[in-house]
Amino acid sequence: MVSGIEPFNEANKEVRVKLHVKSVCSWLVFFGLLGLFLAGCSISNSVSSSSDSSRSISRSSTSGSGSQVPEETKEAYVKDVITYVSALGRSDIGADDFMRGMSSIAQRHSISDWEGYRFTYVAIGRGLRQAGLAWDEVATLPYLKPLIQADSSRLKYIKEGFDK
Amino acid sequence: MLLPVSALAGEEATPFGLVYIGSNTGGASGGHCALRLGDVAFHFQVGEQGFLKLVRQPWQEFLHCYNDIENRPIYLAKTRLPSGQVARIETHFLKLLLAQNRNFENLSALENEVRLLEGIEQGSDLALPVHRLGLFAWEAEPHECDETLLRLKKRVLDALGKDFLQHIKTKALLALQDVDSRAETLEIPRSKTQLVPSLGVFFKRLQESLSLWAMVRVLDLSIPLRDEVLVDGGEILPSFRASLEGFARELENSILALLSSKRPDKAEALLLQMARLSAIRKGLSSGRLLMLDTFPQGCQSVSYPKYRDDIEALNNLLKLLGKRLNEAQRRYSHHKSIHEPEFNYLENLATRFWELKQALSKKGPVRIWNGNTLPDRTLAVSLLSVGISVKGRPLGVKEARDGLKRYERSIKRLYGYDILNKNCVTELFSALESCLGPGRFPKSTTVGIPFLGFKKWISQMDVSKVEFYPSYRLRRLDEMYRGQNPLVVYLREFNTITSSIYHRNTVDTSFLLFSDDVLIPRPIYGCINVIYAGLNMAIGVLEAPFDKGARFSQGGWGLVYSIPELFMVNIRKGTFAWVPPN
Numbered sequence A: 001m002v003s004g005i006e007p008f009n010e011a012n013k014e015v016r017v018k019l020h021v022k023s024v025c026s027w028l029v030f031f032g033l034l035g036l037f038l039a040g041c042s043i044s045n046s047v048s049s050s051s052d053s054s055r056s057i058s059r060s061s062t063s064g065s066g067s068q069v070p071e072e073t074k075e076a077y078v079k080d081v082i083t084y085v086s087a088l089g090r091s092d093i094g095a096d097d098f099m100r101g102m103s104s105i106a107q108r109h110s111i112s113d114w115e116g117y118r119f120t121y122v123a124i125g126r127g128l129r130q131a132g133l134a135w136d137e138v139a140t141l142p143y144l145k146p147l148i149q150a151d152s153s154r155l156k157y158i159k160e161g162f163d164k
Numbered sequence B: 001m002l003l004p005v006s007a008l009a010g011e012e013a014t015p016f017g018l019v020y021i022g023s024n025t026g027g028a029s030g031g032h033c034a035l036r037l038g039d040v041a042f043h044f045q046v047g048e049q050g051f052l053k054l055v056r057q058p059w060q061e062f063l064h065c066y067n068d069i070e071n072r073p074i075y076l077a078k079t080r081l082p083s084g085q086v087a088r089i090e091t092h093f094l095k096l097l098l099a100q101n102r103n104f105e106n107l108s109a110l111e112n113e114v115r116l117l118e119g120i121e122q123g124s125d126l127a128l129p130v131h132r133l134g135l136f137a138w139e140a141e142p143h144e145c146d147e148t149l150l151r152l153k154k155r156v157l158d159a160l161g162k163d164f165l166q167h168i169k170t171k172a173l174l175a176l177q178d179v180d181s182r183a184e185t186l187e188i189p190r191s192k193t194q195l196v197p198s199l200g201v202f203f204k205r206l207q208e209s210l211s212l213w214a215m216v217r218v219l220d221l222s223i224p225l226r227d228e229v230l231v232d233g234g235e236i237l238p239s240f241r242a243s244l245e246g247f248a249r250e251l252e253n254s255i256l257a258l259l260s261s262k263r264p265d266k267a268e269a270l271l272l273q274m275a276r277l278s279a280i281r282k283g284l285s286s287g288r289l290l291m292l293d294t295f296p297q298g299c300q301s302v303s304y305p306k307y308r309d310d311i312e313a314l315n316n317l318l319k320l321l322g323k324r325l326n327e328a329q330r331r332y333s334h335h336k337s338i339h340e341p342e343f344n345y346l347e348n349l350a351t352r353f354w355e356l357k358q359a360l361s362k363k364g365p366v367r368i369w370n371g372n373t374l375p376d377r378t379l380a381v382s383l384l385s386v387g388i389s390v391k392g393r394p395l396g397v398k399e400a401r402d403g404l405k406r407y408e409r410s411i412k413r414l415y416g417y418d419i420l421n422k423n424c425v426t427e428l429f430s431a432l433e434s435c436l437g438p439g440r441f442p443k444s445t446t447v448g449i450p451f452l453g454f455k456k457w458i459s460q461m462d463v464s465k466v467e468f469y470p471s472y473r474l475r476r477l478d479e480m481y482r483g484q485n486p487l488v489v490y491l492r493e494f495n496t497i498t499s500s501i502y503h504r505n506t507v508d509t510s511f512l513l514f515s516d517d518v519l520i521p522r523p524i525y526g527c528i529n530v531i532y533a534g535l536n537m538a539i540g541v542l543e544a545p546f547d548k549g550a551r552f553s554q555g556g557w558g559l560v561y562s563i564p565e566l567f568m569v570n571i572r573k574g575t576f577a578w579v580p581p582n
Helices: A013-026 A031-038 A053-063 A070-088 A097-107 A118-130 A145-150 A152-162 B059-070 B081-121 B148-159 B165-178 B202-219 B238-260 B264-286 B302-332 B341-364 B398-416 B424-436 B450-460 B472-483 B486-493 B522-548 B548-566
Strands: B016-021 B032-037 B041-048 B054-056 B074-079 B127-130 B228-233 B289-291 B379-382 B463-469
Touching: A031 B424, A053 B302, A053 B341, A070 A118, A070 B081, A070 B341, A070 B472, A097 A145, A097 B081, A118 B127, A145 A152, A152 B041, A152 B341, B016 B450, B032 B059, B032 B081, B032 B424, B032 B450, B041 B424, B054 B059, B054 B081, B054 B424, B059 B074, B059 B472, B074 B450, B081 B202, B081 B398, B081 B424, B127 B202, B148 B165, B148 B202, B148 B238, B148 B264, B202 B264, B202 B341, B228 B302, B228 B341, B238 B264, B238 B302, B238 B486, B264 B424, B424 B450, B450 B463, B472 B486, B522 B548
Parallel strands: none
Antiparallel strands: B016 B032, B016 B074, B032 B041, B041 B054, B074 B463, B127 B379, B228 B289
16 A cells, blocks of 8 residues: 655655655645635544535445544553553542543543453552652552552552553 | 664654645545654545544555555655654654544534533423434333343343442433533634633533433443444354453443543543444344444435446455454464454454445445444433433533634644645644654645655755555556566556446546646546537436436546546546455
């Protein structure tokens, strides 16, 4: 599928010529005017734009069933949890707020019972580590207390992530 | 500065680079820019309400969307950066995404709260939306029971005590009476990475308590599922049956654990798990892969007249979806039990398959939605029906309205779109600048046009190579040239009438000749396309009473996109209804 995979140097003439031609052309008045008139960095999603065609059926079908495989979903979820927890760090937010935030992130990755998965706690541990917390501080964080108290194995998984 | 090769992001480490997406009709006609970071593309898109929002998309899906279906050429400038910096950039973009999601959730929560408080002030009977309650036949007669939920209820009472459900119900009602309606402290986001606290808590607490009450009622009365929320993904493969049974058992355990959880919003998750359990058990007893419909309520649909010219392509798509469903079942057959992400993948796949199958057989509309979703049907429940009155509570309607206005102003400032100064490329460069500091990347203020930004990137950054992904049509043409008589191929494929690769559609507007693969004759092709589009406009005038001006409009846009070709510039390349993904 990929062509022209050569270093971007003198030898890569095909790409250079194409870019050069585009460079010259891109300055033409019509391009500018049309660009202004037509541009917009959008591509349709179901809500926003030119979705009334069979093209959008294809996009909808492949986006909802194709490339975002469960492994990628889990990986993206784990990264988001790490980012969330590292952003909170020593924050004094309440447990309810924290859990609402977790639910919102999980829902974006099609997970409803985020409490039930070990990888959630491992990710929390990694986030805490990234935030620069010492391990002794973890169990005292107000937003984590109810989660940890509900099941002792959760702290073990958090530690696993913390030590990674 | 010398760095060891392993410390640089390149092919060996995380692929990193700027992506330039060529122009075509539809959105982003002037081109588009994105950042490739590993297996993900980050880019800024104008979405709902005209806000410019950061989007994260799997790289393969991104390619399929822009390079195949949109038929745009893509250039990827692979760039060398120390891997530590690439990791910092990834974290920064994830933070932007996190804060952005929180900001828009807050905006929506504040809007809900203002509506709620105004409703209370006016003394109207308030009905709050309960997510996933609409999956169940809420108004069903009491004698209609779901056998699965009946068994589940017995298990719950055995495990957690016979008063457990009544206890939760009472707690939920008490919480509904006690929710504090006073205005909360409002924190306005000052920057795009600032994670402000979750807002609209009054509304959320009411909603959570009401959901809990409704969830207990569903379980207590074993209310059955609505028939229309089920989709049929075909036969359950014998090898997959055990995995599905394992998942059903896991769901029961998950429900028991969630019932005891301190999570404030657990009712929504419980309603979903109960609905899934009921659907799976029904499916297992009938041998069919019965799942919950994942299309969101009110999503758009494409009517039959809009897709009838692409029936063949859509039949191919249906076959592909059926094949994927079977592949997924086979893949998960070896698992002792599947987890929620795998199950949701199946749900989304089965929903698309069922939707298309039904629509093609009945010549009906096809619902569309991009991305995976959890099944949800929201139902509004009146507070009065639960015996709750919110009259006489201290209100902060004015404060809430003022807060909403302030929040809206901040959101507009942060995410507003401006075609020259705040677009897909300026925001991308600005995000990079704010991550690693000025001077590392081309200045965001000097790169208003996607192609210009890409050119500057190549000249200023340490680009190891530029990968060129030709558009789908050009790739297919290239294959044909290699295997067939080039003259015959050219004569067949240079126009939209005899082309075997391209099929004409309404999105692409009126045009006759492809000008993206020719340079010198482009103005001549442009002339012919102008004449062709003009003729279509003229015929469109006559047809206007019958087609509501559709052909006239197509001709008009065809003319607009043909004019640049007179000046050697190609925008339109044609798009495809369906392209088999790799």
